[in-house]
Amino acid sequence: MKKQLSSLDLHFLVKELKDLENSRIDKIYQPEKNVIIFSLYKSNVGKKILKIDVGKSMFIADEKEEGETLGFGMFLRKHLDGYFLSRISQVEPERILKFSFKVKNNIKDFYIEFFGKGNAILCYDDIILNALDHHEFRDRTIKPKIKYKFPLMKHNYFQLSTNELKELLKNSKKNSIVTSLAIELGFGGIYSEEICLISDVDKGTDPKKLSDEEIGSISDNIKKIINKEIKPSVIYKDGDIADFAAFDLKFYSKNEKKEFKSFSEALSFFYSQFVEVKETEFDKRLRGLQRIIESQKKTIEEFRSKEKESREKGELIYHKYNTIKEILDELTNASKKYSWKEIKSKLKGHKVIKEVNDKDRKVVVEV
Structure with a gap:
């Protein structure tokens, strides 16, 4: 499966997305770390949903995804509220798209990088205001208050003679x-x-x-x-x-x-076709509760089984009480005269007493 948009893919995609230019930002969402969604409105066209999966893909979606808006999305809302998308372009020949947002004389540029793990960077006058991910590379730094620099290939095939x-x-x-x-x-x-x-x-x-x-x-x-x-x-x-x-x-x-x-x-x-089904916080809590319930059910069944076994033993002891009492009395008297090791030897082959544990001073009887 092709996982990321190529430079040439972006070239053709930008041609289509030109129709979004001059749209007003209606709302910005960030339901997942790498997913940024722009709800855009344009007169005589209506609302369009632009979904950006940073470092991977971008397209017009049928509807926005539900979920909370994360921190970077809230930052974009704060800085781009009321702005219009004035221009979409590609930083040729790189896998970088540039969205220019404008209100009055203020212009802020939003760069989407589709190489590596991807990134999203908001700039004002080429100075980084904030980025989805902050990095320090050998040849460039992506952090607030630093001039934004993008890597450029030595040759641009769009202009190559x-x-x-x-x-x-x-x-x-x-x-x-x-x-x-x-x-x-x-x-x-x-x-x-x-x-x-x-x-x-x-x-x-x-x-x-x-x-x-x-x-x-x-x-x-x-x-x-x-x-x-x-x-x-x-x-x-x-x-x-x-x-x-x-x-x-x-x-x-x-x-x-x-x-x-x-x-x-x-x-x-x-x-x-390749969407990973993500588990929501509610699903995680529900799964945790189901696991606890299953564990409790198992414990209850074990207790019930032990309860039944203990009840049967109790009833048997009740019915055979006289026989058991006689055996206990005899063993008590014998233990005053003999050691448990001697008792074990003397009781070998006994009809009722089947086993003697001389260390723990326990006997197994068959009644």
């Missing part, structure tokens, strides 16, 4: 063109496979050994892919959901597909 691509490949540190495209240009696995396929280039070819003609073909097809018409679908493999795509992929030409009207709908459907 054929000559620049040629230079990159001739100096590539990878041993195959598909790996070079996936890692050094940031296309990811499937889109790199697609570029090789439609460029008629063996994906295992050493990038340094590509001909000028092959490099030209790759360059042309990178541009074509970037400008593809959105035709979203979810891809199946052996009957199971395997992937999603913003446009038709030759790589999946033989696979079964389910088409959608929008890329956002495809993403919503795809990720809904």
Whole structure:
């Protein structure tokens, strides 16, 4: 399963989400640590729910999730209440989206990072106001009052010329063109496979050994892919959901597909198939109470069993009282003359007394 949106996925998603621009923030929710939901309202359009699963996915949802709003969500409410979403853009070619919120002359930028474990950062004039997660990396720090810096790849495939691509490949540190495209240009696995396929280039070819003609073909097809018409679908493999795509992929030409009207709908459907059922606080308390009740039931059954056994023993002792009393009297008198070890020896083979424990001074009788 594809777990995170790629740079190219975000490129096509931003095109669709442009319709949300100029919407007013109605409410902000954070039902889970990594889930941030914007309820947006736009005249003549109505309300739209934008669900962001930080570091993983983003799409227009049918409805907001129920639950409490956590601390970072409350912080966003405080700082963005009454603001309008003025612009959505991608920090190309990174897996970072930038949401610019504006009210009068005040602009605050909200960055969503989809690489690694992901992060969400609110800035004012490029200074971090707060972030979902605070970090200190070797080359950047994500903490309040620090200037926000995002990592940038050396090459931006959205603006890459054929000559620049040629230079990159001739100096590539990878041993195959598909790996070079996936890692050094940031296309990811499937889109790199697609570029090789439609460029008629063996994906295992050493990038340094590509001909000028092959490099030209790759360059042309990178541009074509970037400008593809959105035709979203979810891809199946052996009957199971395997992937999603913003446009038709030759790589999946033989696979079964389910088409959608929008890329956002495809993403919503795809990720809904892998939703982890989360246990609420009520469910946890209920499970704890059920465990206590089961334990109490077991204890009650054990007591009932012991009670029945003890009652039967008591009734037997009552009916055989005279016999038992005689045995006890005889043992008491014998213990005045003999040791319990001697008593045990003398009673071996006795018809009623079946066992003597000389250490604990106990006997087992059969009546």
